[in-house]
């Protein structure tokens with residue numbers, strides 16, 4: 001099948017080309033993000049392969065459908081950047097990669113916790129500068145601390161497994177409790193109870209109507225003073241101004257982010273020679289207790305291999321049968 005691959009980086013080319021030896025699709029790579037300005041570059045391709053920062057709103061989907069596109073193949077799990085209702089109305093199928101080594105994201109979440117707690121970036125810079133003072137580097141033991149996990153699907157459960165090994169007390173909030181977590185001794189509580197009891201709060205829910213700006217001023221007000229907040233899910237789960245206020249008042253003691261609500265204009269590109277125009281993002285960078293990575297939770301050899309294979313397999317299945325078990329349906333939005 002002829003596939004237009006949007007937002008291509010060198011690693012997308014590498015892993016998709018490698019996996020495509022088995023599938024023999026016709027891949028055309030585009031560096032640009034897909035959006036209302038750029039959709040013409042992929043006009044006429046029956047399948048369009050996209051990533052988290054491509055925009056598939058009604059206008060883009062309508063244009064693509066009119067030009068003959070039949071399939072949108074997401075090479076990621078989240079689908080909040082696709083207007084699924086519009087796609088369904090237009091008869092466009094949307095498929096995704098629901099699971100690809102949840103451990104990659106889980107391990108990155110715990111890496112953020114550890115790096116923030118033991119102040120690894122500051123320590124690294126100090127030692128390189130010949131400064132071996134320990135003042136300001138004091139950490140705490142994870143053993144015995146209460147960690148609140150919001151969203152215990154594949155990634156949240158993998159985080160629970162790792163932190164169980166650290167000897168943490170695990171509590172969680174999820175409308176659908178996970179049997180694997182229950183068997184680890186995770187206690188399901190209300191959001192209010194989770195905010196009040198957690199030393200660390202880690203976010204692993206998808207972005208949906210219920211989770212949009214879940215971490216707002218009211219939520220921060222209920223948290224323990226000095227709480228550590230980790231978000232590797234989607235930027236929109238956090239109301240960033242509320243979290244900045246929480247950092248300024250020292251209510252939030254540590255913030256680790258791999259995602260940011262306005263990341264579409266920043267992440268996955270080298271802007272080191274430009275002036276960053278996003279003042280909120282720049283404010284976040286001024287705090288000594290904030291650690292941000294640019295959406296790299298998924299970025300491991302294992303995950304990229306799995307993403308490339310599942311993406312091309314989804315497309316092959318659609319081509320052969322018109323169906324695919326990894327389809328994004330309206331059901332998933334409920």
Ligand code: NAI
Nearest residue numbers: 078151152153154155174176205206210211232233297298
């Ligand atoms: P999953 O679908 O296995 O689990 C999501 C869980 O969240 C489910 O148990 C669901 O019941 C729960 N949930 C839904 N709405 C909720 C709410 N309002 N509050 C609390 N829980 C809620 O998804 P998975 O694979 O664990 O991924 C979670 C999210 O992580 C993805 O949706 C995606 O946004 C993000 N992600 C981030 C990556 C990164 O590189 N940083 C890579 C992959 C995923």
